[in-house]
Amino acid sequence: MNLIDRYVAEVGKHLLLVKGRKDIENELRSTLEDMLEERAQKAGEPADEAMQMELLKEYGAPGRVAETYNPNPYLIGPRIFPFFMFILKIVVAAVTLGLTIATGIQIMSASPMTAVDLLSTIGKGLLNIVSACIAAFGNLALVFALIERYAPASEFKMDEEKEWDPAALKKEPEPDDVKIWEPMLAIVFTFIALSIFNFNPQLIGIYYLDGNKWHVLPLLSEAFFRWLPLMNIAWVAEIVLNGMLLRSGKWTTSTRLVSIATKLFQMVILGLLIAGPSILALTPDSLQAAGVNDLEALNILETMADKGLDIILGLAIFGSLVEIIKSIYKMVTQK
Amino acid sequence: MANTESLENVVLELRRGVIVLAALSQLGAPEYGYSLLKKLADLGLDVDQGTLYPLLRRLEAQGLLESVWKLEEARPRRYYVVSAEGKKLLPKLKKEWAGIVSVMDKMLS
Known part of the structure; x- marks a missing residue:
């Protein structure tokens, strides 16, 4: 097998899925032999391997040559x-x-x-x-x-x-349009919250290793779980709202009203959580039982946790308020 | 540098557009790929082999060319010639080309 035959075979390897591969190979061989013959005549000496090398180098890499014969180079x-x-x-x-x-x-x-x-x-x-x-x-x-x-x-x-109508061109994205993944994520996370708080509340806590065994220190007190039925209503309302958004694909007056009502309800719950007894189950006693013995540190920790929680709940109320104002503003400015 | 590259690309595009007409116009009598390549080069149109051979196959698949293998000097060669359909199309293409040249002459003069 001379160099040209090897080159043609190499090009053929890249054309396995192309129709008429043998034909392409034969034509390529014939062309290369013609070109080589012409070069040999010009040089006045018989074609040798160096001449073949030079010719093939000029003709190009087998992969690139094969590419020109591939009418459909895309997978998709x-x-x-x-x-x-x-x-x-x-x-x-x-x-x-x-x-x-x-x-x-x-x-x-x-x-x-x-x-x-x-x-x-x-x-x-x-x-x-x-x-x-x-x-x-x-x-x-x-x-x-x-x-x-x-x-x-x-x-x-x-x-x-088939039939293209310029009127079908997409309009500018409307500010009221809902990105599909947003309500989907909201539903998924609300669903997870519902299932953990209602069916596996023991999972919410601080985990610590004692010897080889993991222990959990409950984080939330009875005062928190007293409000769980109200929270369930808020979560179900959140799922319903996001379901409506998924269905309509955009914010409408009715979805905005549901959203405002849900947010107001959530603000009431958050207010109740702040006003009522501490929802944290972390007391100096429970922490001591978990092995923390510095009493002064425990008292500071408890105060900080309570204050920190109040700040977080306060921020959540503020966030809901901002959302309500935004919804009202959009309802008013809606065309 | 960028200018030279842009010029080369535009010239390449221009040439690519005329190769079909050039090849059809020169295949009234049978020619094999390499002989057509040289014929076009002699007339002043240098075409890359990687462009011409696939183009000949495509024109054959479209029914504008016919091909036949002939054994010459102990070497098989594939000869291409304009088909009946190609012959019908050629005058229309020539007319189209004349129209383009006339329009461009007006624009560029």
Whole structure:
């Protein structure tokens, strides 16, 4: 096998999926031999390996030469790529939402649960989501690659190619439009909060290692759980509101009113939490039982925790108030 | 540097646009790829092999060219010639080209 044969074979390796590969190889060989013959005639000496080397170097790397013969160099071409991305987003969102809800149900049904169980269930859930999304991406890419290869442009037309109407151009993004992932995330996290506070409240606490055993020091007192039914109403309202946003895709007067009512209700609950007895279960006694013996430090810690919590709850009330004012302003300025 | 590159790119685009017409116009009689390449070069149009050969295959797939393998000097060569459909198309393309030249002449004069 001379150098030209080896070169042609190398180009052929890059053309395995191209129709008429043998034909291309034969034509390439014939052309290279013609060119070599012409060079040899000009030089007045028979073609040798050095001449072949020079010719092939000028002709170009086999991969690059093969590329010029490939009529369809894309796995998923620009014609169907936007459609691929559109479907991919829907599939990934659906897989993520479905598996997150499944993990939430698993956490609720496994009550009571230890912190290690909870972390392991959440970890497994996250891994499932990642692997399911990768698998969905792979399968979808495979389907679209097949469409790209076997549905010629003349036979497979995208909707916009059939009849395109300039009136269908997307308008400027409306300020009232809702990004789909925002209500989805809100639902997922509210759902998690609901399941932990109602079914596994023992998980909320400070964890410490005593010898080889993990202990948990409850963080929230009875005073907190007294308000749980009210909080449940607020969380369910939050889920309903985000469900409405998912459905309508934009903020409307009704969703804004529901949002204002929910925020007001949350402010009332936060106010009750501040005004009532301490919602922290961390007392000098409980901390002492956990092995902290410096009494003065315990008193300072308790005061700081109570004050800090009041500041956090106060900030949350302020945040809700800002949200309410923003909603009212948008309702007033809405076209 | 950037200017030279831009000029080269634009010239390349311009040439690419005329190669189809140039090739069809020179294939009234059968030619094999390399002979066509030299013929075009002799007439003043240098075309890269990597552009011409795939183009010939594409024009054949579109039915504008026909090809046949012939054994010459112990070497098989693939000869291309304009098909009946290509012959019908060529005058229309020439007319289109004349129109483009006339418009551009007006613009550039």
